Amino acid sequence: MKIIKDSVHDHIAVDGVARDLVDTPAVQRLRRISQLGTVSLVYPSANHTRFEHSLGVYHIACEALDHLGIEGVQSQRVQAAALLHDVGHGPFSHNLESLTHRRTGRYHDDVHDLLTDGAVGDVLRNHDLDPDTIADLVAGDGRFGQLVSGELDVDRMDYLVRDAHHTGVPYGTIDHGRLIRELVFVDDELVLDEGNVQTAESLLVARALMNPTVYSHSVARIGKAMLRRAAERLLDTPTTDTDAAALQRMDDYDLIVALRSCAATSEFSRRLDERDLFKRAVWAEIDDVPGGVIEADHESIRDFEREIADRAGVDPERVILDVPSRPSMTESSSRVMVNGEMRRLGQQSPLVEALRGAQYSQWRLGVYSPSTVREAVGHAAVSVLGLDIDGALVSEVRNGLDTTLDQFTDQA
Numbered sequence: 001m002k003i004i005k006d007s008v009h010d011h012i013a014v015d016g017v018a019r020d021l022v023d024t025p026a027v028q029r030l031r032r033i034s035q036l037g038t039v040s041l042v043y044p045s046a047n048h049t050r051f052e053h054s055l056g057v058y059h060i061a062c063e064a065l066d067h068l069g070i071e072g073v074q075s076q077r078v079q080a081a082a083l084l085h086d087v088g089h090g091p092f093s094h095n096l097e098s099l100t101h102r103r104t105g106r107y108h109d110d111v112h113d114l115l116t117d118g119a120v121g122d123v124l125r126n127h128d129l130d131p132d133t134i135a136d137l138v139a140g141d142g143r144f145g146q147l148v149s150g151e152l153d154v155d156r157m158d159y160l161v162r163d164a165h166h167t168g169v170p171y172g173t174i175d176h177g178r179l180i181r182e183l184v185f186v187d188d189e190l191v192l193d194e195g196n197v198q199t200a201e202s203l204l205v206a207r208a209l210m211n212p213t214v215y216s217h218s219v220a221r222i223g224k225a226m227l228r229r230a231a232e233r234l235l236d237t238p239t240t241d242t243d244a245a246a247l248q249r250m251d252d253y254d255l256i257v258a259l260r261s262c263a264a265t266s267e268f269s270r271r272l273d274e275r276d277l278f279k280r281a282v283w284a285e286i287d288d289v290p291g292g293v294i295e296a297d298h299e300s301i302r303d304f305e306r307e308i309a310d311r312a313g314v315d316p317e318r319v320i321l322d323v324p325s326r327p328s329m330t331e332s333s334s335r336v337m338v339n340g341e342m343r344r345l346g347q348q349s350p351l352v353e354a355l356r357g358a359q360y361s362q363w364r365l366g367v368y369s370p371s372t373v374r375e376a377v378g379h380a381a382v383s384v385l386g387l388d389i390d391g392a393l394v395s396e397v398r399n400g401l402d403t404t405l406d407q408f409t410d411q412a
Contacts, residue, residue, distance in 0.1 A: 004055060007048075008162050012059045017076050017127040018083045022055075024119040026087045030054055032251035036163060037092035038223030039214055041275055043167040046214075050086045050093065056158035057148075058083040064147055064154055064180050073128070074144060080129060081137035081148045085155060087114055088138075090248040091255040095224045096231050102298060103235070103244035109149065111135050146190040151334040152183065152203075160206050163214060171209035174202050186342050191335040200345045204331045208355045212362045216324070222277050222368050225322045230259050230268035233317075237264045278320060278368035281378035286327075286363040288388045293365070294323060304384060312380035314373045321381070322366035327359035 001015040002022070014022055021027055030051035040046045061082035065075045088108040090096050101107055115121060115131040115138075124131045136142060140149030147154055157176040164172030182196045192200050214220075234242055240262055247255070259269035271277060286294070296304065301321050309316040332346035332355075346352045365385075369377040382389055 006052065006055060006059070008158070008165055009056055009059050012055055013062075014055070014058070017080050017123065017129060018058055020123045020127070021080060021083050021120065024123060026114060026118065026120050027051070027054065027083065029251055030086060030089070032253055033086075033089055034092055034252055035159070036167075036214070037095040037220070038227060039167065039217065039220045041223045041277070042217045042219045043169070043214070046163070046167045048162060048166045050089055053159055053162055054083055054086050056162055057085060057154050060154040060157050060176060060180065061147060063177075064183060067180055068183060068185070070144070076127060077129060077134060077137060078144050078147055080124060080127075081134050081145075082154060084111065084115065084120065084134065085109070085138045085148055087111055087120070088248075091250045091252045092224075092227060095227055096247070098298075099228055099232055099235075100244045100248050104248065106248070109139050111138050143185065143188045143190075150190060151331055152179070152190050152192065152200075156203070156207065160203075160210060163210065164206075167214055169210065169213050171213060172206050174206045175199070179203065184337070186335075186337065189335055189342065191337055191342055194337040194340070197336050197338065197345070197348055200334050200336050201349050201351050203334070204329070204345065204349075204351065204355060207331055208329070208358060211359070216362075218280060218283070218364075218366070219277065221322060221366060222280070222320075223272065225320045225366070225368060226268055226272060226278060229317075229320055230265045230272070231255065233264045233268070234258055234262055237262055278318075279371045279374050280366055281369050281374035282365065282367035282381045282385075282387070284365045284387050284389065286360060286365075289323075289365050290386050290388075293385050294326060296323060308367065308377060308380045308384045311384060312373065312376040314369070314377060318369050318373060319377055319381075320366075320368040321385075322368060324363060324365070327356070327363050329356055329359060332356075 001013055002019055004012045004014060006012050031049050033050040034040065035048045035050055035053050036046045058079060061078055065078055070078065086108070088111040090100055097108060112132055112135040115124065115135045121131050124134060137145045137148050140146065149155060157174065157179055160172035160174055161176060164170055178199055182193045182199055184191055184193045231247065234240055235244060235247065242258060259265045301323060305319045305321050306316045309319045332352045334345045335342050336345055336348060338348055367377060367381040
């Protein structure tokens with residue numbers, strides 16, 4: 001048994017198959033993958049990694065398994081899946097996942113090949129565990145996959161608390177001990193036991209508050225968009241040997257070196273290194289944005305960027321259009337027992353609709369450019385995108401004021 005001191009859970013006991021998996025190259029690589037990517041540009045202490053998060057998920061999984069009375073081989077499978085659930089992440093975690101998925105068709109939880117080959121596969125087979133079964137659990141398949149990846153999974157029980165701890169933002173603080181103690185299986189569905197609507201709501205509220213404050217903070221989004229643009233240029237540069245599959249297996253440091261070493265990406269790399277980021281030229285609410293822009297695919301977004309740049313008279317590489325997906329709240333489908341009946345949280349909790357409304361009001365389309373050209377880019381973007389902003393207004397509360405586009409470009 002190995003005892004590891006953790007900043008969130010104090011002491012984590014790692015034993016059995018997990019003890020042997022910890023020292024495999026695939027798991028050790030997670031030491032070099034930042035948990036929150038570009039969020040550290042906003043919160044300097046947010047430098048924790050996928051490695052420590054994976055240990056935390058394993059720890060909470062062990063507690064959940066004990067509570068649910070799951071033992072033997074099934075317990076070992078879930079423990080292995082919990083520790084390995086993030087080995088498919090590329091550099092800077094989720095920041096580049098949309099780019100690599102477009103080119104490889106794989107998300108980070110598609111880990112069948114990673115678990116079958118190499119040291120991880122050897123360890124699993126040495127413990128009489130089938131790698132494909134573990135990969136299915138990582139993807140959230142089956143009864144026990146819900147523990148690893150689902151609405152009440154141990155993944156978010158760790159990352160909310162861990163991210164709150166390392167950013168210093170208290171909104172992610174949840175009572176994960178209570179959540180674990182109230183988990184039950186009903187007809188193969190993982191639910192919270194009777195009397196725990198508020199317990200489920202706490203998870204929902206924590207995620208809803210952390211999203212705008214941490215995960216979708218405007219500076220983190222700008223850094224993410226610039227990193228994504230730089231990585232895309234790296235993949236499109238014929239003189240490099242990097243393809244999307246190779247990019248997925250890089251760690252943060254590999255990618256930083258690659259971006260610094262490539263002439264086509266060195267300026268983006270310098271800006272990220274020095275935090276000389278693009279600025280917001282437009283920051284528009286969802287009601288001001290045509291549906292055709294919100295639903296636009298990657299190539300259409302690039303076409304919009306080129307048209308904005310042409311109208312503003314700037315290099316297309318100096319314009320980035322950042323269009324988030326429509327607001328969603330998957331946690332609202334968490335199931336709770338109410339009066340002996342299994343119900344979705346969204347049906348039972350009046351908070352859900354309020355939080356959906358908050359998500360809707362927090363949604364923003366961003367257009368980013370260097371500060372020297374952002375006024376021209378902002379006006380061009382309003383015209384090209386057909387933003388329904390009266391008098392070129394960009395709805396943004398800053399120091400308690402609604403600002404116009406002209407005023408906003410002087411402040412942001």
